[in-house]
Amino acid sequence: MMKEGAEGILQLWKDTFTNKIKGYTGFDEVEKFKYMAALFSPGKLYYYIINFHDLSFEYLHPGIKEVLGLSPNQTTIFDILQLLPDEEAKSIHQKETFVLSFFEQVQPSDILHYKALYTYRSLDNKGSMHQMLLQAVTLSTTNLGIPEHVLCIHTDITHLRLSPVEQVSFIHLQGGPNHFRCDPSLGKFDPTHRYPTPEQLTSSFSPRELDIIRLLALGKSSVEISQSLGLSSHTIRTHRANILQKANCKNTTQLVAQCLMEGVLV
Structure with missing residues (x-):
């Protein structure tokens, strides 16, 4: 049944x-x-x-x-x-x-x-x-x-x-x-309703920042990301801070959720 x-x-x-x-x-x-x-x-x-x-x-x-x-x-x-x-x-x-x-x-x-x-x-x-x-x-x-x-x-x-x-x-x-x-x-989509229309994140981030976001989404630490990309941990942490500021997010979890719903990770 x-x-x-x-x-x-x-x-x-x-x-x-x-x-x-x-x-x-x-x-x-x-x-x-x-x-x-x-x-x-x-x-x-x-x-x-x-x-x-x-x-x-x-x-x-x-x-x-x-x-x-x-x-x-x-x-x-x-x-x-x-x-x-x-x-x-x-x-x-x-x-x-x-x-x-x-x-x-x-x-x-x-x-x-x-x-x-x-x-x-x-x-x-x-x-x-x-x-x-x-x-x-x-x-x-x-x-x-x-x-x-x-x-x-x-x-x-x-x-x-x-x-x-x-x-x-x-x-x-x-x-x-x-x-x-x-x-x-x-209930129903209303074309006259003011839905959130933030700037699309894909165009906001550099290719390097997009690489870092995808690795963050996999749960990678700054050290692991630095090893994958051949950059220092300090550089990765600086990129992460800039990414969060661009996306107006408080933490990585919020960032990943927002990127997911705006097509950055798919």
Whole structure:
């Protein structure tokens, strides 16, 4: 029997997508995405291409075995949702409602250009809790502009030891307007609402500073970073202080959370 929270998420997707997509259309470029898997950042992750006509997978990456302990050959979206704690399923339902309302207001020509991202928690099949980052990109739409095939990348970020991040971000992949750290508790995306729009951090940091941020996100100390980059520990500490000042963050944990939600680490 499916959990109530998981069932709510499925029903939301069925009402928004499945019931409006009249026929099955396969995704013709699955092999290309398998080849492009090498472009993703190294680490524990899995991804899938979901067909919203019937909520089936066009492709499921084998990394799901390492992350959640599920078989890539037998797992369905129902199995993945069943691993969500009840309270987390309610939070995801709220975030998904907000994400869907955003895409309802995006120009049809821009639907394929936005990436939505948020964090969530999930159990694996042995009951261990993982903190995850979801990035979702629409790959194709119907002739009515309804998302049909969507690429969803789930990265295990448990090692970052972040406090729960409830916001949702929308990043334009072609240089259009971004919407960072939006509050899904507002119910629906309101284009007239003044969401936080800080300067995108990627353009604020130097390449060296970005290298240091990525190593900080892996939990590396100043000494370890200095050894990796061939710099003195003093230089690394100076860079770290400058990075925190640029980002207006009090500590490394806050910095990593902000960089994550603004696309610096993904």
